[in-house]
Amino acid sequence: MEKKSGKAGGVGGFILLFLVGLVGSLIVGWVVFPSLLFSQKTQPIRFSHTVHAEQGMECEQCHYLTEDGQFMGLPSTESCADCHPDETGEDTPNGKEIDKFVNEYGKTGAQVPWLVYQYQPDNVFFSHSAHQGFQCTDSGCHPPVETMDAPPVYEENRITGYSKQTMKMWQCERCHAQMGTSNACYVCHK
Amino acid sequence: MGIDRRAFIGLVAGGVAGTLFTPIPWKMADDLSIWSQNWSWIPRVPKGPVAYAYTSSKLCPSGTGLKVMTVGGAPVTAAGNPDHPLSQGGVSSIGRSETYMLYSPARVKSPLKKVNGKFEPVTWEEALTALAEKCKAAGAKIACVSGDQTGTANEVLSAFIAKQGSSAYYMVPSEKQSAAKAWSLMGGAGQPGFDVDNADCVFILGADMFETWGSSIRNRKAFGASRDASGDAKAAFIYAGPERDGTGSVCDAWIPVKPGDLAMVALGVAWILMEAGAMPSGPGAAEFVSYVKSNCSPDKVEAACGLKPAVLVGVAKMLAGAKAPLVVPGSPCGQGGSAAAFMAGMALNMLLGRINKPGGVVALPALPKAVDGAMDQADILKNDLLAFLKDAGAGKAPEAVLFYEANPAYGLPEADAMAEAIAKIPFKVSFASFMDETAALCDLVLPNSLTLERFDDVASPYGVAFNVYSLVKPLTKPIYDTRTTADFILALAEKMGASLGFASMEEVLKAKVEALALAGGFIAKDVQPWQALAGSSAPEPSADLWADLEGGYAWVLAAGAEQTGLGYAGGVLAKAVKPIEGKVVLAPYARQTSGTPVMGIPAQNLTIVPDNELINTATFVKMNAETASWFGVSEGSSITIEGAGQKLPVKVHLSENVMTGVIAAPLGFGHSAFDQYSKGKGVNILRVLAARVEEGAGVAVWDGAAVNIA
Incomplete structure (x- = not known):
């Protein structure tokens, strides 16, 4: 008479462990893997878009197109310093951030190394000028930062080095197709 | 409880199946493909505002105006400035490399001092103190060698050594110096210039004017302007030289002439013009007529050079029949040009009545100096660097020598002997931007x-x-931790108690510009200088010259120096005209793609160096099939060139663009310094080129030399 081994086995054991493997891999794939793939970074300055919006500032005061079509996506240290030339000395969270900017960048002249959520790879030519007819956030391209008191966490892909929000090519192509715009290679890859 | 084999397979199968329904395989495949394109050594596109700024190239001898694109303030690319008369939108491969060379691995990144044969970084203050002590000790036994052919920095440096009591200021030999010496022998005043834009028949006597002679980009533009695609050519161009090179290949005719025979050919044309009635006058005219009539008839030219009389007659007819003929003498390799050929070419211009005429020769008056005590350019050009270094090699070196933008250990004929001579100088300083051969000896x-x-x-x-x-x-x-040399010299002079009166090069330049404003001239904007030479009214002087210059425009003065003593120097010519004796003549040529002695080969240019000049470490020389048959060699054969006591291994490339009896060899290779893009690439042809001194003229010449082939 065969002695019972005490191990999970047979068809029941196969199905049981198949399910364990299936569920486990789904958890790893959907929960663990994303958290491992992306590192989280914070902006060098906790810039509050809402505070600036409440002051009556328009987006275009800092993010604007020049006459030749260049998009000035990030304000320079000099332009920030126009409004924040000196330390505030305030003990509030916002005051401390302003003082941090003044001391580390305004006084040294260094540019703030902002983390840009949507930078495209070098081989992609994206023109904001050609996309002026679209809303920045409603179109799904940018997060609605104007409603945020603190910038969203920047998630960087550990393998590619790109931001998690970097738009993929299929997204560009889909929108182009929907808008009836050419999807020829040279449209984006010069 | 353990699991058996079947259950384990179930676990793995479940894991695999589940994984397929997660992002892992698909995201990983996508990300890894992106990762594989992002190696650390791939340059990144900088982010920031794109802007354009204007300056001029110092690395490129043609001095073209540059339009530099900056991104976020960092220079990215350099193109030609369309508003600059020497550029007109064109740029040489050297000018274009100005941005790339900023990041060259060969750059010297901080001041270096040699200790026990090895360089060690020092601070600028330490360097200033050390050099001040050495200069004080050297006193008047100090010299300077400059490779900057166009800069006011020469005023700063020459004034500095003049304060020390020295006039030993030497320029690295160039077309400019060869011409200055020959022009001076003819009694000419000013710096010879050639109004190619307004000429309608240009006889180019050896000068590789679209590559290495003069302001080559401006020459190309003038040539292009004469070739309007909508109609006939407005000017004829004839090239006489040993190789149908970049210049000869686009001209209307190529006349094969060995470097040593260029003067004879020009005088043969002069003989025909004189037979047709042209009569020289002025100093040296009698000797000139006598010499030409006795020695330069077409049959004698044919006997000496193998050139058919009909060719000379054709050239003479074209020149005599043109409204604005011009003869442009020069060296096929951009240096070491023959004084005899220059004088013969200029004699032709004089015979044709082309001095100080639109489309002719316009010698430039000297510009005002900014620095008190600076040497005159004309005096500097009289000093002979080759003779100086040969004396140094013979133990007559001064105590200290400053090398500014100069690399004579590589870029002079008999380069090995020059390097040995430099090594014997007791104390030497290089202000090189790159670790070149001369800097390595300093x-x-x-x-x-x-x-x-x-x-x-x-x-x-x-x-x-x-x-x-x-x-x-x-x-x-x-x-990097570099400084403008002129700023450093001004500080050095101050420290030594011999102030030159300026705190910075910017101040010197502002003084220079003030002096220029007083000299007249105008900004080349609406009216170009060649239009002014042709008779157009010159515009009013600039109201703010400095601002206009900062904006990338050029100040110009379209006026020729008065010629009161210009003559034919017939006596000198009679002695100087001599062919290069030897079965085969080595004729060097230079290409902008190969850089210059002070910059090495720009890294990005290596891809456009052709396979008939360099493959891996092998340099190719060109000869035609007939010359090759003399030595029993064929395409790809390995040969050894012997000259100046040296032997160089090279390979053969057959080309019917080279005349019989000539081996055309590229300069610019065979560096023993710089970086991996220059070092060890081929051989330096200058090592087998021996300079010959032209009798009567006393000028060292190395545009060609007899060599042996083994």
Whole structure:
């Protein structure tokens, strides 16, 4: 008479462990893997878009197109310093951030190394000028930062080095197709 | 409880199946493909506002105006400035490399001092103190060697050694110096210039004018302007030289002439013009007529050079029949040109009545100096660097020598002997931007900031028919711990108690520009200088010259120096005209793609160096099939060239663009210094080139030399 081994086995054991493997891999794939793939970074300055919006500032005061079509996506240290030339000395969270900017960048002249959520790879030519007819956030391209008191966490892909929000090519192509715009290679890859 | 084999397979199968329904395989495949394209050595596109700034190239001898694109303030690319008369939108491969060379691995990144045969970094203060002590000790036994053919920095450096009591200031030999010596022998005043823009028949006597002679980009533009695609050519171009090179191949005719025979050919044409009634007058005319009539008849030219009389007659007819003929003498390799050929070519211009005429020869008056005590350019050009270094090699070196933008250990004929001579100089300082062959021999290397990092200027490059002045201004902070040499010399003079009266090169240049404003001239904007030479009214002088120069425009003065003593120097010519004796003549040529002695080969240019010049470490020389048959060699054969006591291994490339009896060899290879893009690439042809001194003229010449082939 065969002695019972005490191990999970047979068809029941196969199905049981198949399910364990299936569920486990789904958890790893959907929960663990994303958290491992992306590192989280914070902006060098906790810039509050809402505070600036409440002051009556328009987006275009800092993010604007020049006459030749260049998009000035990030304000320079000099332009920030126009409004924040000196330390505030305030003990509030916002005051401390302003003082941090003044001391580390305004006084040294260094540019703030902002983390840009949507930078495209070098081989992609994206023109904001050609996309002026679209809303920045409603179109799904940018997060609605104007409603945020603190910038969203920047998630960087550990393998590619790109931001998690970097738009993929299929997204560009889909929108182009929907808008009836050419999807020829040279449209984006010069 | 354990699991058996079947259950384990179930676990794995479940895991695999589940994984397929997660992002892992698909995201990983996508990300890994992106990762594989993002290696650390791939340059990244900088982010930031794109802007354009204007300056002029100092690395390129043609002195072209540059339009530099900056991204976020960092220079990215350099193109030709369409508003600059020497560029007109064109740029040489050297000018284009100004941005790339900022990041060259060969750059000297900080001041270096040689200790026990090895360089060690020092601070600028330490370097200043050390050099001040050495200069004080040397006193008047100090010399300077400069490779800057166009800069006011020469005023600063020459004034500095003049304060020490020395006049030993030497320029690295160039077309400018060869011409200056020959022009001086003819009694000419000013710097010879050639109004190619207004000429309708240009006889190019050896000068590789679309590559290495004069302001080559401006020459190309003038040639292009004469070739309007909508109609007939407005000017004929004839090239006489040993190789149908970049210049000869686009001209209307190529006349094969060995370097040593260029003077004879020009005088053969003069003989025909004189037979047709042209009569020289002025100093030396009698000897000239006598010599030409006795020695330069077409049959004698044929006997000496193998050139059919009909060819000479054809050239003479074209020149005599043109409204604005012009003869442009020069060296096929951009240096070491024959004084005899220059004088013979200029004699032709005089015979044709082309001095100080639109489309003719316009010698430029000297520009005002800014620095008190600076030597006159004409006096500097009389000093002979080759003779100086040969004396140094013979133990007559001064105590200290400053090398500014100069690499004579590589870029002179008999390069090995020159390097040995430099090694014997007791104390030597290089202000090189790159670790070149001469810097490697020096005791101190004090890196000069590059063009885009410094204040400097470009004044009237050789060959242009109008005085032209362009400003060089910093477009970025120095990438490394470098300084503008002129700033350093001004500080050195101050420290030694011999102030030159300026605190910075910027101040010197502002004084220079003030002096220029007083000299007249105008900004080349609505009216170009060649239009002014042709009779157009010159516009009013600039109201703010400095601002216009900063904006990338050039100041120009379209007026020729008065010639009161110009003659034919017949007596000198009679002695100087001699062929190069030997079965085969080595004729060097230079290409802008191979850089210059002070910059090495720009890394990005290596891809456009052709396979008939360099493959891996092998240099190719060109000869035609007939010459090859003399030596029993064929395409790809390995040969050895012997000359100047040296032997160089090269390979053969057969080309019918080279005349019989000539081996055309590329300069610019065979560096023993710089970086991996220059070092060990081929051989330096200058090592087997021996300079010959032309009798009567006393000028060293190395545009060709007899060599042996083994």
